[in-house]
Structures are given as structure tokens and as C-alpha cells.
Amino acid sequence: MDSQKTLSPHVLIFPLPLQGPVNGMLKLAELLCLADFHVTFLNTDHVQHRLLRHTNVQSRFIRYPKFRFRAIGDGLSEDHPRSGDQFMELVDGMEAVTYPLFTEMVTSGDLSSKSEQPATCIIADGFFSFAGGVAQQIGIPLIYFDTLSPCAIWIQLCLPKLIEAGEFAFKGDNLDAKITCVPGMEGFLRRRDLPSFCRSSDVTDPIIKLVLKEDQELPKAQGVIIHTFEELEGTLLSHMRSLCPNLYAIGPLHTHHKVRLGSSKATFSNSLWKEDKSCLAWLDAQPIKSVIFVSIGSLAVMTKDQLLEFWYGLVNSGKRFLWVRRPGSIAGDCTESQIPAELLEGTRKRGCIVGWAPQEEVLANPAIGGFLTHSGWNSTLESIVAGVPMICWPYFVDQQVNSRLVGEVWKLGLDMKDTCDRVIVEKMIKELLEGGRMSSWVGLIRCQN
Ligand code: UDX
Numbered sequence: 001m002d003s004q005k006t007l008s009p010h011v012l013i014f015p016l017p018l019q020g021p022v023n024g025m026l027k028l029a030e031l032l033c034l035a036d037f038h039v040t041f042l043n044t045d046h047v048q049h050r051l052l053r054h055t056n057v058q059s060r061f062i063r064y065p066k067f068r069f070r071a072i073g074d075g076l077s078e079d080h081p082r083s084g085d086q087f088m089e090l091v092d093g094m095e096a097v098t099y100p101l102f103t104e105m106v107t108s109g110d111l112s113s114k115s116e117q118p119a120t121c122i123i124a125d126g127f128f129s130f131a132g133g134v135a136q137q138i139g140i141p142l143i144y145f146d147t148l149s150p151c152a153i154w155i156q157l158c159l160p161k162l163i164e165a166g167e168f169a170f171k172g173d174n175l176d177a178k179i180t181c182v183p184g185m186e187g188f189l190r191r192r193d194l195p196s197f198c199r200s201s202d203v204t205d206p207i208i209k210l211v212l213k214e215d216q217e218l219p220k221a222q223g224v225i226i227h228t229f230e231e232l233e234g235t236l237l238s239h240m241r242s243l244c245p246n247l248y249a250i251g252p253l254h255t256h257h258k259v260r261l262g263s264s265k266a267t268f269s270n271s272l273w274k275e276d277k278s279c280l281a282w283l284d285a286q287p288i289k290s291v292i293f294v295s296i297g298s299l300a301v302m303t304k305d306q307l308l309e310f311w312y313g314l315v316n317s318g319k320r321f322l323w324v325r326r327p328g329s330i331a332g333d334c335t336e337s338q339i340p341a342e343l344l345e346g347t348r349k350r351g352c353i354v355g356w357a358p359q360e361e362v363l364a365n366p367a368i369g370g371f372l373t374h375s376g377w378n379s380t381l382e383s384i385v386a387g388v389p390m391i392c393w394p395y396f397v398d399q400q401v402n403s404r405l406v407g408e409v410w411k412l413g414l415d416m417k418d419t420c421d422r423v424i425v426e427k428m429i430k431e432l433l434e435g436g437r438m439s440s441w442v443g444l445i446r447c448q449n
Helices: 002-007 019-034 045-054 057-061 084-107 131-138 150-157 159-164 206-220 230-241 253-260 278-284 304-317 341-350 359-364 377-386 399-409 422-435 439-448
Strands: 010-014 038-044 067-072 121-125 142-146 223-226 247-249 291-295 320-324 351-354 368-373 390-392 413-415
Touching: 010 019, 019 038, 019 057, 019 121, 019 142, 019 253, 019 377, 038 045, 038 084, 045 057, 045 067, 057 067, 067 084, 084 131, 084 206, 121 131, 131 142, 142 206, 150 159, 150 206, 150 230, 150 399, 159 206, 230 247, 253 377, 278 320, 278 351, 278 359, 291 304, 291 359, 291 422, 304 341, 304 422, 341 351, 359 368, 359 377, 368 377, 368 422, 377 399, 390 399, 390 422, 399 413, 413 422
Parallel strands: 010 038, 010 121, 038 067, 121 142, 142 223, 223 247, 291 320, 291 368, 320 351, 368 390, 390 413
Antiparallel strands: none
16 A cells, blocks of 8 residues: 555646746646646745735645645745845745755655655756755656746856856946857857846856756756747757757647646636736727737836836837736835826826736737737747737846847847837837737747647
């Protein structure tokens, strides 16, 4: 009986505690549940509280008796922002508190071989390079799910070459110089398109050490899951497979998910903020392809000056807009009394502002004609699948390279990287909504799903 229990496949899923990774890994978890696996989904307490508060995820998963949530601390206080400049404090907190708890749980605790239902496989975010040693210690397979964009992962994997070639440490100068040592990207990649960690001028920076460690660990895992699909990035994937042969492209997850769960109209929220669905009724009242959707995801923060540049650009374009203003996404205080009257007036006439939107449903709404995005990888994939062209304002992490692919390689949008100017915002919105760009290629992607 005991040995039978030990053999029962039990996957422990451990996402980075951020909106994008939690969303993607919950979708993967549900697919594994449908395939009758035991699944334990491990969140930080902070994420778990918010998930339970803002979604019906608990009642949704009740139908899977072999599924359960677990939660552990991340070392930060409940009201810590865990975003923008303070994101690295989350990384430090997890290293000090979460990793030891995780290790204890799988080596001697309630997911260890001594337990009733031991974990037999770990699927951990690619960021958690410590998981390799833990899985090896207990002798179970480890699969990394790297939730960054594949193009950024590939650049990460090439980081030692970038350092050797002197193309890494650029201190903000000569940003238009071409990068020559990332195979497959030689034609279009400039220094300004490298992931944000490359803007550090010092290879001893802690984030660089983390990336180099991840580079060593990824190829050692039994498998690496990435969130893309072969038709979009086949050439890049073949380069990546030269270093990580067991690479599985399983995206776009939200489309598989809807197909497996039986309805193309089904919507499942995994949001860490309360979704304001009133914007869907507002969208339904707008003409087809007339609205620009604006969102900078779950981590980016804009200054008050940047807020005003975007706001003037939107209002001056004369187009309708739906704008997600996530709580905490504007640095410092910004009260309505500080906002010029013409912006408030323009918003009353043609705008809708919400704290958090059901983004997949928004992008699928026929009124949406374009997406002004921070180029987070999930937002980029969701926009491609929905057939919505993008204006890209990359903020950090992988977003700088994602926007380069969108603008220069896939021709699915316009890249406003490193600028934030009302005239450019206005011009790009008009070009996107009036230009009819990119529809044929995006249509092709749509058909494949
Ligand atoms: C982070 C990094 O910033 C990003 O670069 C990396 O690729 C993934 O991890 P995030 O900033 O949250 O992600 O952006 P993104 O990857 O686009 O994920 C945001 C998710 O939140 C998307 O799935 C989007 O649908 C969802 N979202 C966003 C909502 O559901 N509602 C909103 O109002 C805004």
C-alpha cells in the first residue's frame, strides 16, 4: 500500500509570486488535474491571500480532489509593495525565508518521501535555481517553467558570451550598437533591446549573479517548459535546444485551457487584484476597433510626469481609451486636483479608467483596436492571440527585448522604447488605430488557435 502511494504521480508546482507566473502555472496545474495527476500548488502567503480574496479559484478547483494549495512566507510584511524598485527586496526575502521552508517541506516535511503523498516531481519557476539542488537531494525530477519570454531566456543563456564580447557592460551609452553574439538575433538586436539587467555596468551586480546561476541550472533540469508556440518562435527554439534539449513550448496556455475546459467563451480569473468588469459593458457600447487599451501589468510603476505624458497623448489623440491604473502603479501621490482640467474632461468624454481589468476578455472585445502595453510576456502573447496590435512601452526585465520583436521582427506593433512623450504617444495611437497595420499576420495566429 505504502509503495503504491509513493508511486502515485504528484507534481509540486512552485511559481514566482507574481501575477504572470501564478496565472500561467495555475493554468498548467488545471491541465495536469484534468490528466488526473495529484497536484500541490505552492504560493507565498501574500499571493495566496490575494488569490482567494479576488477570485473564485478555490471553488473552481474543488472539482479536482487530487489538487491542493499550500502557502509559505516570503519574509516581507503584508503591506510591502513587492513591485517597481522594491522588487529585489522580494528576491532577498524569498532567499532568506521561502527557500529554506520549501527545502524543509520536500526533504523532511509533508511533501517528503516520509509523508503520505510525497511529491514525485517539481515544476518550479526558472528563477528558482536553488530547486535543482533540492530535487537532486531527494532524487525526484525537476522541470523548470521559465515564465520570461523565450527571447529573453535565450539572451540570458548567452550572457557569458555577451560579457566576454564586451557587449554587456554599456552604462547607458552607445545604445544603438548592434549585438553580435546572440545567435539568431544578430540582425536586429541592439544594446537598448537587451533585458534590463544588462543595463547594469557591473558584472558583480547581484541580479547578474542570479542570471548566471540560472544559466548553469536550466540545462541540468529534466525539462524546461516555456510559454510560447513553435509557429511564433521556431528558429529561436532550435537555438535554445542546442543548450536545453528537453525544451517544451506549451503556449499560449490560455487557449489550451479554454479548449480543454470546453468553451471558447469560458473565462477564469487568476487575478491578484479585484477585476472591475464594468469596463466590459463600457466596451460593448463602443464602435468596433475604436478603443486603445492601456495597461502596464502587475509590477511596472510610472512617475507622475510619465502619467501626464501618457494622459495628454491619449486625450490629444481624440481616440477612446480604456486605462488600467493598478493601485500603486503611479509613484507618489497624485490627486485629481493636481490633474489639468482638459485631461479630466477628455477622460469623461472618451475614457474609462479601472483599477484592474479582466484583460483576456478585454483584448477579445471587438471594440479594442490596439494595446498600449509594458510588453510583459503574458500581455504580449495575449495580444497576439487576440489579434490586437501593440504600442510598446517596455519598463524592465524581458520587456525591452519583447518590444523589439513586436516592432521589428513580427511587425505587430510600434516600439516607443526609452521615450515617454505626449506627441509620440498621440502619433502612435493614431497610426495604430487608423493605419490598419498587421491584421493579416495576426489573423493567421488566430486561425491556428
Ligand atoms: C512580469 C514581468 O513584468 C514580465 O516582463 C514578464 O514577462 C512576466 O512577469 P507582469 O509585469 O505582470 O509580469 O506582466 P505580464 O507578463 O504581461 O502579466 C500580466 C498578467 O496580468 C497578464 O496575464 C494579464 O492578462 C493580467 N492582467 C493585467 C489582468 O488580468 N488585468 C489587468 O488589468 C492587467
